[in-house]
Amino acid sequence: MLATTERPRGVIERFRAHLPVSAATPVISLGEGSTPLIPSPRLSERVGRDCRVWVKYEGLNPTCSFKDRGMTVAVSKAVERGTAAVVCASTGNTSASAAAYAARAGIRCAVILPAGKIASGKLVQAFAYGATVVAIDGNFDDALRVVRELGSRPDFTIVNSINPDRIAGQKSAAFEIVEELGDAPDIHMLPVGNAGNISAYWAGYGEYSEAGLAATRPAMVGFQAAGSAPIYHGRVVEQPETIASAIRIGNPASWEMATRAIRDSRGAIDIVTDDEILEAQKWLASKEGIFVEPASAASIAGLFKCCDPARQPAYPFMQIPEGSRIVCTVTGHGLKDPDAVRFATATAVQPTEADVLRAIGF
Ligand code: F0G
Numbered sequence: 001m002l003a004t005t006e007r008p009r010g011v012i013e014r015f016r017a018h019l020p021v022s023a024a025t026p027v028i029s030l031g032e033g034s035t036p037l038i039p040s041p042r043l044s045e046r047v048g049r050d051c052r053v054w055v056k057y058e059g060l061n062p063t064c065s066f067k068d069r070g071m072t073v074a075v076s077k078a079v080e081r082g083t084a085a086v087v088c089a090s091t092g093n094t095s096a097s098a099a100a101y102a103a104r105a106g107i108r109c110a111v112i113l114p115a116g117k118i119a120s121g122k123l124v125q126a127f128a129y130g131a132t133v134v135a136i137d138g139n140f141d142d143a144l145r146v147v148r149e150l151g152s153r154p155d156f157t158i159v160n161s162i163n164p165d166r167i168a169g170q171k172s173a174a175f176e177i178v179e180e181l182g183d184a185p186d187i188h189m190l191p192v193g194n195a196g197n198i199s200a201y202w203a204g205y206g207e208y209s210e211a212g213l214a215a216t217r218p219a220m221v222g223f224q225a226a227g228s229a230p231i232y233h234g235r236v237v238e239q240p241e242t243i244a245s246a247i248r249i250g251n252p253a254s255w256e257m258a259t260r261a262i263r264d265s266r267g268a269i270d271i272v273t274d275d276e277i278l279e280a281q282k283w284l285a286s287k288e289g290i291f292v293e294p295a296s297a298a299s300i301a302g303l304f305k306c307c308d309p310a311r312q313p314a315y316p317f318m319q320i321p322e323g324s325r326i327v328c329t330v331t332g333h334g335l336k337d338p339d340a341v342r343f344a345t346a347t348a349v350q351p352t353e354a355d356v357l358r359a360i361g362f
Pocket of ligand 1: 065067089090091092093094095161191192193194195196197198246247293295296331332
């Protein structure tokens with residue numbers, strides 16, 4: 001048994017009182033959570049109107065996405081119940097996380113993925129952690145349908161966000177933000193795919209507010225990719241498309257919960273195009289030093305959209321009030337999806353000082 005200080009202080013240890021765990025729950029942790037909330041002066045300046053912006057950098061979790069927060073709880077509870085295997089559908093990050101936590105727990109993991117649509121870094125992770133990878137001829141929504149069917153069997157536990165233990169763990173990001181800022185922000189922006197995370201944040205803010213730990217709750221503002229925007233359009237998208245493969249989802253599982261979060265928080269749902277997403281990705285990396293995958297950049301692209309006077313915001317709310325405190329969650333690390341990056345490439349020069357100086361352009 002390790003001393004307390006030697007154990008990784010993950011989400012369960014830090015927020016035990018707010019999670020569905022007991023002393024009997026084995027803690028399967030990789031030290032997830034406690035990610036940096038980065039004050040972002042250039043973003044704040046671009047927004048203007050005396051607003052302050054922070055970026056919650058979830059790419060610094062153990063498998064480099066926010067999924068680890070929920071996965072530590074879901075896999076710990078699965079092990080407590082004696083599950084032999086966990087199963088999930090995924091656009092890549094859930095599968096990477098499930099595979100890692102299953103490896104840590106010593107149980108099997110099967111991941112069902114849309115063939116050819118998973119970012120290379122995420123696929124490498126699933127294989128590296130020893131998951132059984134099944135590619136299907138279909139999209140994420142088809143994969144989730146199959147997983148729901150598999151989940152009715154007693155030997156599998158589904159670890160998609162339809163498992164409430166996942167949502168419970170993901171609330172911890174909202175707890176951390178409140179603890180760090182001393183209250184909830186005024187506006188919280190994040191990308192929306194299967195819609196679990198926006199629902200989890202709203203539940204987390206609600207819980208801290210009810211416990212008297214926060215005086216306010218934020219407006220929840222979600223952004224979908226323009227080609228994969230079922231909540232924005234109010235209808236299922238049969239063939240979702242976007243470069244942001246993590247949020248290439250046409251029929252989100254937590255649609256209703258997310259709609260309630262947006263309505264109850266007086267928030268909004270809007271869309272951003274692939275070009276806006278890639279532009280925001282590049283901007284955030286080069287201006288703030290924060291490199292995120294395309295889906296994550298949707299929150300930043302959305303913020304830019306809201307403060308661009310030339311654009312017509314989808315909702316009146318989205319004219320950001322003066323002096324707002326804004327948190328943007330960026331959900332996954334940029335290295336997960338190197339192929340999506342639109343940056344310059346380097347041309348080789350001769351290995352001499354003169355040639356290198358010329359190339360530098362000084
Ligand atoms: N950002 C990233 C990087 C994601 O991987 C996801 C979802 C989201 C945002 C959207 O979060 O689904 O809670 O609305 N990825 C899932 C997956 C679907 O399989 O990895 P959401």
